[in-house]
Amino acid sequence: MRLFLAAAGAFALSLCVAGAHAHHSMAMFDQTKKVTVTGTVRQFEWTNPHCYIQLTVKGANGATEEWSMEMGAPMYLYAEGWRPSTVKPGSQINVTINPLRNGGKGGVVLTVTGMDGKQLGKKA
């Protein structure tokens, strides 16, 4: 129940002020937390209703795990100078996200930088 109320509250916030996706509200993400994850790109999905980066990350015990990094619709990435070729499989990147509330390995992307610290995308 507490989770539900928190989600409803976040929904109100996301609608009132955030200007979020048409596809779903931002309530599924914890907007009070920022996490930066470094890993190797396995796949970049340039798709609607969202783009996704599948990131292979080394876990604490040395085993690899895969994170699903949700982005906006392709149109929002396009406006920021991203193209389907911007993220290449095999490259190493840092992805900063608001993580999923349910503790799953994923979140909504805030920034993506290369290992040189530069933001990806033609406009950056």
Added chain:
Amino acid sequence: MRPGVAVLAGLLLAGGMAPASAEDIPKPDAPKVRAAKFAKIPYWDGMWIGEHLSTNIGGISKEFLEARDKGEAPARNIMSLTGFGAPWNEEGKKRQAERMKVGGNRKAMGWGFPGMMSSNAPLLFLFTPEEVLIINAYRDVRHIYTDGRKHPGADDLWPTVWGDSIGHWEGDTLVIDTVAVKNPNIYFHGGPPLSDDAHYVERLRKVGPDRIEGTVTITDPATLTQPWVVDVAYKRADGFERMISIDFDNDRTGNEDGVNTIEPPKDEK
């Protein structure tokens, strides 16, 4: 008359039904007259976006993120047509309370009307003498007839996500009259939960090379205590020199225990 059309017309007449009121639709102008009309219509070139609605690569408002990073509350309700702050009556408040219960974990395939008019999906305005088209990147399309016709009669009208729109020009102001919009919150969780009988009047004007301003006035006695007047403004949508439309073939938003989550990619399912 082609045989199929003749048969259809015969069937309609035999059944006591008049064909759709085609006689009420103005006849096309002669080419020269039409060209002269076309020359007088404004041209709002390019693509446009709500003035506070540019997003980052996550699809989140940059203004919202900047305020959040400073630890401040956002200065304004940037998606003004979502319905928060509308003069709801008791029925409207009831509908607002219901949407709050379930909205956080719903999903949608577009904005619909009126949401698309204050969304972060860029808009294209296209004018002809007979029709205005407003299209966004989610392929929400509004057909606004400016040829002098009226809304269809009651038998020819039913609620839809985008409603029925007619319009006209008052100088360089585009005036749009829209009815028969299905409760916008059914299609889109961010839509205001107005009734199907709501009446929408938009007045839009390009006030400078890079800015369109206007109002949306919504009258809906079923859910509102008084007309709800919303200011809208659009700026040029940076980064869009063409419309970016892609089909929805990768919906990975799942739901676990009533809460939305991200599902694995297709190749891992």
